[in-house]
Amino acid sequence: MVDFEWYRSFVSIYKHGSVSEAARTRMMTQPAMSQHLASLEAEVGEPLFTRAPRKMIPTERGKTLYTQVVPLIEALEETTQTLKTSTASSLPIIRIGANHEFFREKLAPHIGSYQLRVVAYLGVASRLLDLLLEEKADIIVMPQKLSVPGVEYIPYMQEEFVLVASPDYSEPAFAERDAFEAWLCSQPWISYDLDLPIIRRFWREHFQKRPQTQPTHVVPDLHSVLAAIEHGAGISLLPTFMLNHHLSSGKVKVLYPSCTVTNDLYLAYQMKNRSLPHLKALIETLKRTV
Template sequence: MVDFEWYRSFISIFKQSSVSEAARTRMMTQPAMSQHLASLEAEVGELLFTRAPRKMIPTERGKALYTQVVPLIEALEETTQNLKSNAATSLPAIRIGAAKEFFREKLAPHIGSYQMRIFAYMGVASKLLDLLVEEKVDIIVMSQKISTPGIEYIPYMQEEFALVTPPDYSEPTFDELDVLEAWLCCQPWISYDFDLPIIRRFWREHFQKRPQTHPTHVVPDLHSVLTAIEQGAGISLLPTFMLDDHLSRNKVKVIYPSYTVHNDLYLAYQTKNRNLAHLKSLIEMLKKAV
């Protein structure tokens, strides 16, 4: 298969009448330029130049090939330059990673006001951090500060998780904490993970122990948890930023509002990029949207 670069080298040799001058023009080594020409001649099946002292003389086949390909190559290069020019004058692009629920509820409603093109990547914290380290994203929203060389974290916001139940759920009154815990342990819990990550945090904060319960249902994500609660499948802990519309339509309710748990969120990016204008601009806009 012919390599596009072989044609560019061929045209350069034709114009310069010299392999060395063509190599200098294309900022290549002379052996690499000679290899391009040899590969093209092998593909064509004929010599394209006669080698003379200090000069390359095109053969009739070389002249014919030049006439055929030069307008095509020049048109392609012009198109490439136009694309670069258009890209330079368009909105800057930035790649952002976040948990799916957070992006949907907190970021997606505002992307039209960011004055930049947003490319979103979803995943758990460890996956997002891998993408950042590999420079596949520019900035991520993280619920953990995982010490990683070259990665910088700044505080972003605090999310609150509340106990959410179906709207007709009974909310008994308890005078003692251990009785409340016992009642919660008897409820059908819905989680997005068998390890009960947020539920564990809630139990440690309020009861100073690991939860003595197991999930009745495990579903893929927090939006699935919310849908299951609306249908009466059980209770769970959900971030309050997901709940406004559902609470206003009486689809769910929050019980024991004084028993919540908070999660600190951070913005993370490559330390070497901290002064990039578009990154700094996005960080300011993200903070204003909180």
């Protein structure tokens, strides 16, 4: 059975005269692009290009196929795009990706003001970037800028992480940094990842080295970390945007408030979509509701 993506890859190679350039444009690997072409040629039963140094030259069969499929592909893509936005509602759809905690605490309370129909995807940074590249998400919130062709990043906001414990947790005073570090290392830590991502950054910021500790508990997400802290299971670093209610109700407390660590967040989208009106409108709204 012919895969529609084979035709899209064929058209891209035809237009660019190069497998590598076509792969870059479609954000695919070169071997995957070559496999698409080989599969289509096997289905057609003859070569569609002559392989020349640094150039793919279409054969007569390739030229004929190109003139036949281009109008069909363009019409199908236009129809698909129309279906994405033409619904019973007049509002356009925007597909947002973010991690679970950030969406729940910072984005979900404001979606009624976006003047858009929101479809949310939640996950870790690598998964969100895959969704963006696969054109399943229009915009994602990223904790770092990864060098990926065709993806543009703009600064969004800065998260602040603080050291959080249960209300009755001991908070001794320390005259020396080494004693403070030793005390921290002796505490039961709760993390959402064995690699201690934000804890490592905290240690680099305040002690200029990697943490000499291992988590006592590893739980699925930051809300689970917070729940465990409330019930006295240990300490951890959490973003301040999660804590307002829990602090005001006395369920947790911040230890050593001057010992914080920050993390920059970015909005990422495909560069080719930067001028889309609904994407520009959402970016402005997101910046206003930080």
